[in-house]
Structure formats: structure tokens, C-alpha cells
Amino acid sequence: MNEKIRIAVDAMGGDYAPAAVVEGSILAQNENHRDLELILVGEREKINQELSRLKATDSPLTVQNASEMVTMNDQAVESLRKKDSSIPVGMRLQKQREVDAFVSGGNTGAVMAHALMTLGRLEGVNRPAIASFLPSEKGIVVVLDAGANTECKAQNLYQFGVMGSIYTSYILRKKNPRIGLLSIGEESTKGNELTLSTYKFLSEDPTLNFIGNVEGRDVLKGTCDVVVCDGFVGNIVLKFAESIDGFLTWLVKKRVKESLLFRLGAFLVKVSIRDLRKVLDYAEYGGAPLLGVNGVCIVCHGESPPKAIKNALKMAADMVRERVNEHITKVLWDKEKNN
């Protein structure tokens, strides 16, 4: 029998916490009851209330009390001072090897800051990144960095490429994933100083399937499986993509008001937009893994419904099972030692 995978869940993180988190954890536990051992971290009383409400007081979930709260408005630095909030408590559980992974729907900056402080970086990794996901005509595309690093060097972007490649091949199970460098022209000579020097790093690694520069229009086409960019550009593109659904809804509502034909067909258009929302909403993929920290941490969208929490727990379990961090260290630490 396989050993169980133990995951700490931030019961206080996210807009619908603790309700959505507890419910999502129960869903995951029920679907993977032999594999997973979940520990809900947060205010014990509130979590127990949710367990009662969901008639799950006899579920195998355990509770780890955390007495303080980090809010979405806390700056990363402020949040670091709250030593007994659910995020640092969860991180410490992982540091002490009482759990293998931590899932949180809390403030991304705070989760990253605590991960760096408590778990540190993997050997060989200069800057951990947040990986996020977008749909494309050829399946899921991984975009990193999604916002952890606003100023990057070519070496950082190169490492994002390596980490994205490993994540994509082990977790998304794509063989030899195509790595693209987000720039403003396909030619290697197009871009800014950062991408021009990153291009060199990426193209000189024979283990990577680097396909060269990709443009803004290539992302949704699925020209590559991994889009490499700095956190400033990644964050803007991802947030822009998230807003498409709202814009289309607005556009259709306007048309429905103007046209009888559209009023009749509004239902179909709505279904089509619901489809789009589904593929564009990154909560559907579970969450965003922090790649390069010395542990497994997944950040869920603040608005994560129970299903997203469940998917994030599956994602965390996959990362532990597939030893993603070992693969990353093997490549990047070996490289560093040989330099």
C-alpha cells in the first residue's frame, strides 16, 4: 500500500472560507479516501461549525488551530508578522514534515512570502515563480511567472522555463512540452533586453524543447505548452484573459437588448459564454503552484468554490507523488554545481 499523502489546507483563505474550503476538502477526502490525509488549519471553532453544518464531524479530517487571521488587504510584510495565522501554521507543519503540501486560497503575496521564509528555495533555484494556467486550442497552457517577480534577469526566466517544463511533463503529462518565450515577434532578434538574453539561455539547453519566441496571439492558439515571461507581463496577460468573460457577457447583453433575434437565441449564447468562463477560470485547474520553493504549495483563487479546492488538493497530491521538486533540483542544482 502507498503511504498516505498529508496535506494542510488553509481553512481561512479565500472569499468563501471556511465554508468552501471545508466542503472542498470533504469532496477530496471522499474521492481519495485511501490516499489523502487532510489537516484543516484555522480557527478550530469555525471549522468545527462547518463540519457540523456539512454533517462531516465523523470524517477523517483533522483540525489544526490557528488563532490569527491574514486578510486579503494585508501586505505581504504585515502578514509575516502574524505568526499564528493559518498560512504560517500550515507552512510550519510542512517545514516540520508533518505534512507534504499546503493549499491556500489566501493572499498570494503572503503565501509566497511565508513559503520563502519558512521553507526557503529549492537548491539551484534563484527565484521561485507562480505558475498559472490558460486554456488554448491545444489544451492547457502553463504561464510563468504569474506575478511573483516583477523584475527578472535572464537566468530567472530560463529557470522558469525549466520548472514549467518539468511541471508540464510530470503533472499535465505532456511529453517533451514546447517552451515558448513571450515576446513581440517570432524572430530571435525581436524583443526587449530581457527576452533577447533569455532566448540565448533557453536555446542553449538541449534538454528543453524550446520553440523560440511566441507572441501575444500565440497563447490561446496553443503554439506552446509553457509560456515563459516575467511576473509583470504574466500578471497583466492573465488578468486580461480573466476579464474576457465579463466583457463578452456585457457585449451579449447589449445585443440582446438591441435585437429580437438575439433575445430568442440568448440562451445559447449564454451557454457558450458559460463554456468560455469555464475554460478561462483558473480555479477550474485547481490553483497555481509555487514552483521553486522547498515544499509543495498551491495558491487557489480567492473566489474558489469547493470544486476548485478539491482540484487544488489533487494537484498538490500529484506534485508530491511525482516528486516534481526532486526533478527541478536535479536539473537546476546539477547545472549550478557544474558551472
Add this chain to the structure above:
Amino acid sequence: MNEKIRIAVDAMGGDYAPAAVVEGSILAQNENHRDLELILVGEREKINQELSRLKATDSPLTVQNASEMVTMNDQAVESLRKKDSSIPVGMRLQKQREVDAFVSGGNTGAVMAHALMTLGRLEGVNRPAIASFLPSEKGIVVVLDAGANTECKAQNLYQFGVMGSIYTSYILRKKNPRIGLLSIGEESTKGNELTLSTYKFLSEDPTLNFIGNVEGRDVLKGTCDVVVCDGFVGNIVLKFAESIDGFLTWLVKKRVKESLLFRLGAFLVKVSIRDLRKVLDYAEYGGAPLLGVNGVCIVCHGESPPKAIKNALKMAADMVRERVNEHITKVLWDKEKNN
């Protein structure tokens, strides 16, 4: 009676040149026959063939021969060597004040390079920018720079804000346009080094209606009228936006294959996507003005249909009539003199 506005049109620029350009020019001429005086620049014989085909040999359009061709594949530098291609010939006509403006559907880099070489910059402007357009829930949004400047300083971005504000108020006729700085958080402390220092410049100019940082998700919402960013970020966002229509078409085709209901309603969804294409396609706005060059130059999308050429000609005429360049110089040159 007003003096006529004279515009040189690059008859050889764009994927459907000279046919689409000649046709678009005739459309513009017919709609504004008293105002506009158009000069088609390119291979005389080919242009005359088009005029014959369109039964417009007696139209008031004139032809200025240009014996060389710049292709979409020419690098900006290579294109500079072709002194007798339609772009430099058109620019020289403007430099010699034989025309007031130049419209081209050719290679954007080549048009910008020739504009800088032949016309130069407006007094007070450090770096000209390409302004492009996106739809939003509150009307057209101007995005600049759209790709001319991949490395920028805060001073450049500040000037993009000023030029965007002037363009928006005089040409799009929005009073006191809202200027937003594209970044990764609304707070003034969020961003990269460039946006943090640009924030200061923009907020210290009392004549600008600077609303602070905007995020990727704010663009289509129409939170601001002018989105200020460097050309690297602007190019990526604009090309990403252009690709949405193709992605949705793919998504709908997939659903139509899967579902009978969708097959019945496919027509409506297609109409809705056509709507979207219309609002996302920047050819609909006419073209992208180069702001900050000492002249009026509009670059049209390579795939511009006649209607887009016609709209670009109207845009050029508006810029001449409203003296946009005088307003830009007044603000930026006065500022430079006072520093």
C-alpha cells in the same frame, strides 16, 4: 471655404494592396469630396489598373509614382535603403509640405523608421509611440505604446500619457480622458521599477486626469480611456486581444460538433462572434496613429479592407484639422523649456 486636407496614401502597403487601398481611397474621396485631396503613392501602372477596374479613372485622385517595394519581411533597417519605395516617397511629400498626412498599411517598423528619419520628432517628445485601440464596456480605449519602444524610461511613459490624453480629447472627443498606468495592482506601490517611477511623473501633472494604476482586467472594463504602458507590454496585450476571436470561433466550432442544441443555434453564436471580431479588430478604428512624430502618419493593419483605409483617411484628416501635433508640442515643449 476650408482649405483642402491633402493626404498621401501608400497604395502598395498591406496584404490586399493596391486593390483595397485604391478602393478605400475612392470611398473616402466620395464621402468627403470637398475636403480631401488624395495622392496615391506607388507603382503608377498598377494603381492605374485598379482605377480602371473600379471605373474611377476620372476621379480626382492623383498618382505619385514610387518604383521600389518594401515587403512585410523587410527589416526596418533594410527598408530604409529603399529610397524610392512608397513609404519614403510618401514621407518626403509630407516633409516638403506637399501633403499634410500619410496613411500606410505597410510594415509598421518601416513606417516608424522612415517617419523618424524624414519627419523627425515633435519638439519636446523624446520617443514617439504607436497608439492602438481596444473596445471596452465604456467605449474605445487607447493603448500606447503599442510596440515602437520595447525599453522605456518613466519620462517616455509620462509623455505617452500626455499624447494619449490629447489624442483622446481632440479626436475621440472625450472630455478630460481618464489616464491609467498598466500595472499589476491598483495601489501606487504595486508594479515594477518603471511603473513605480512613471506613477510619480503622471500624478504630478495637474493637467492630466490620471486615475492611477490599472490592471490587466481593467482594460476591457473601460476603467480608463488611455492605457499607458511600454511597447513590449502593449504589443503583447494587443496581440493577445486580437486572438480572442479566433479562440472563441474554435471553442464554438468544437461545441457545435458536440451538441445538437448548439448546431441549431450555431448561427446566433456566429453572429455574436462576428460582433466581437468587429469590436476587437483594430482595422475598424481605421489605423494606429504614430504620436510624437513631426507629421501625421497612420499605420493600418496589413489586412485592412477598403473600409479600414477609408476610416484611416478620416482619422488622418481629423488629426490635421484638430492640430493634434500643435497641442502635443505646446504641452511637452513648454514643459521641457521650463525645466
